[in-house]
Amino acid sequence: MSNLSIKKRKGKLINRRVIIFICLLLLITGFVTAGRFLSLTESPKQADVIIVLSGGQGRVEKAVELYKSGYAPYIILSNAKEITSRSGDMLQTALNLGIPQDAIYTENAAESTYQNAEFTLPIMKEHDLQSAIVVSSDFHMRRVKLLYDRVYKKSEIELTYVGSSSGYNAKRWWSDRKSRETTFNEYVKMIGNTFGYNGPEAKSTLDQIKNWFR
Numbered sequence: 001m002s003n004l005s006i007k008k009r010k011g012k013l014i015n016r017r018v019i020i021f022i023c024l025l026l027l028i029t030g031f032v033t034a035g036r037f038l039s040l041t042e043s044p045k046q047a048d049v050i051i052v053l054s055g056g057q058g059r060v061e062k063a064v065e066l067y068k069s070g071y072a073p074y075i076i077l078s079n080a081k082e083i084t085s086r087s088g089d090m091l092q093t094a095l096n097l098g099i100p101q102d103a104i105y106t107e108n109a110a111e112s113t114y115q116n117a118e119f120t121l122p123i124m125k126e127h128d129l130q131s132a133i134v135v136s137s138d139f140h141m142r143r144v145k146l147l148y149d150r151v152y153k154k155s156e157i158e159l160t161y162v163g164s165s166s167g168y169n170a171k172r173w174w175s176d177r178k179s180r181e182t183t184f185n186e187y188v189k190m191i192g193n194t195f196g197y198n199g200p201e202a203k204s205t206l207d208q209i210k211n212w213f214r
Helices: 003-038 059-068 090-096 113-126 138-151 177-194 200-212
Strands: 049-053 075-078 083-085 104-107 131-137 158-164
Touching: 003 138, 003 177, 049 059, 049 113, 059 075, 059 083, 059 090, 059 131, 059 158, 075 090, 075 113, 083 090, 090 104, 104 113, 113 138, 113 177, 131 138, 138 158, 138 177
Parallel strands: 049 075, 049 131, 075 104, 131 158
Antiparallel strands: none
């Protein structure tokens, strides 16, 4: 075998090792940063309204904090009938925390993140609200942005995304069971949303996928 052939074979072997190394590095990087990718949050800025999504504790409280800090004069509670604290549902919680009744708009039909976006948009248009701070749990915000940006795309409404603290361990999501399950759920839902699975049917699909791993 000629020296040239040997050099070519060695070159191909080195190239394969480099490719394998790069792939492993990307996999490890993706694994480590998966939680931080989910926990999207932006700095709050002045807006016409604060939209609060149902589905987790601390969300209404974060919205109240932003309201009292002067970031917006109104709050929209999406699926306001959902129990969210010892005070009761989202509306009662907001009222008990000092938000005036006339500063709150509500809708009670949303059953998913997609529907949170879908059902708050008409409220925004009805009251001529041109900007909003969208509040949900920190781990939920990446998917919230994905869906709100899609639903609000042609509305010309400016959105800012602010996460509320949930106890989710974004930096070491694999270290506790709750954070692991939250991460798994969010990525499965995000993939489903990307391929058009939205609303209650998406939750049914998620339950089926989760059962495969039990």
